[in-house]
Amino acid sequence: MIDQPVPGEYADTLRSIRDRVTSTRSRAQLAANAHLVHLYWSIGSILLERSRNGAWGTGVLTRLAADLRAEFPSMKGFSATNLKYMRQFAATWPDEDAIGQQAVDRLPWGHITVLLSVPDSGLRAWYVRQAVAGGWSRNVLRHNLRSRAAERHAAAATNFSRLLDDDGADLAQQITRDPYILDFLAVDGDRDERSIEQAMVDRIADTLRELGTGFAFVGRQVHFDVDGNDFFVDLLFFHVEQLRYVVVELKTGEFRPDNVGQLSFYVALVDADLRRPHHADTVGLLLVTGKNDAVVRYALGTSNAPVGVASYELLPPELQRVLPSEAQLQRALLGPKGPRSGQP
Secondary structure (H helix, E strand, C coil): CCCCCCCCCHHHHHHHHHHHHHHHHHHHHHHHHHHHHHHHHHHHHHHHHHHHHCCCCHHHHHHHHHHHHHHCCCCCCCCHHHHHHHHHHHHHCCCHHHHHHCCHHHCCHHHHHHHCCCCCHHHHHHHHHHHHHHCCCHHHHHHHHHCCHHHHECCCEECHHHHCCHHHHHHHHHCCECCEECHHHCCCCCCCHHHHHHHHHHCHHHHHHHHCCCEEEEEEEEEEEECCEEEEEEEEEEECCCCEEEEEEECCCECCHHHHHHHHHHHHHHHHHCCCCCCCCCEEEEEECECCHHHHHHHHHCCCCCEEEEEEECCCHHHHHHCCCHHHHHHHHHCCCCCCCCCC
């Protein structure tokens, strides 16, 4: 059999049909997920009402789960534990309309069960929006909950509002956090800046997750030649949604005002050598282990480049809360009266 020649528009036709099938399939999956989420809410609502009026504890739910699995053997999700989640879901979102309005029904059920542990409705709504917009996996959602991402979001001190237009300043501020939690690097605070940078590159997937949605890694120790003088940017990223370069400088000590001058210089280099006409303004982000907010405010006021300052933590928050401070250790070792005579 001789193959017939294909028409010239064949490739475009195939691409068009493929795109339509993919789009329709995605919409069908989203619709099916939404229907399932609303079904689980309605089941939970019934169980919540029954539990208010009678003894509907674990034993009854275990029997109900077995009976439901017998009635619908091809359906998953009818375990006693899941029935408890459904009841908690209905209690957490008592208004079914809010599930659609807040885009909860666009999340997989596993994500919703994770969010049930968030007691504050405003924080829950924030995590729902970010998870939907960023396409977070369940592990990413858990990480962001554990590291208090909502509380740190857009919290870095910056001069964006002074140097960028209103829309640009708002967008740039949205990509900042304070503090940045770098506990996944598994390094201690005695490491130098280069060691921490290398660890961030070695764990680049985790680094990008902590920076937030939209960041792409460009390079470490990016070289710039200025009339024979060599300069190196610690870490360079590109935000693919905002189309802007983000220069990240890492300092292991306390914030110093001259840090802002150095970072501003690097922002200017990136603007001059890498930024294209369609790109948004390059911004800089300085990560330090400690800072005085008043000193930061004055330093940012003198800069003519859009930069921000945030702290970073190498220990997870739960460990920081339980470990004693340096002052507490000194009091425990030396006692309330300080060093005894003869001791240094």
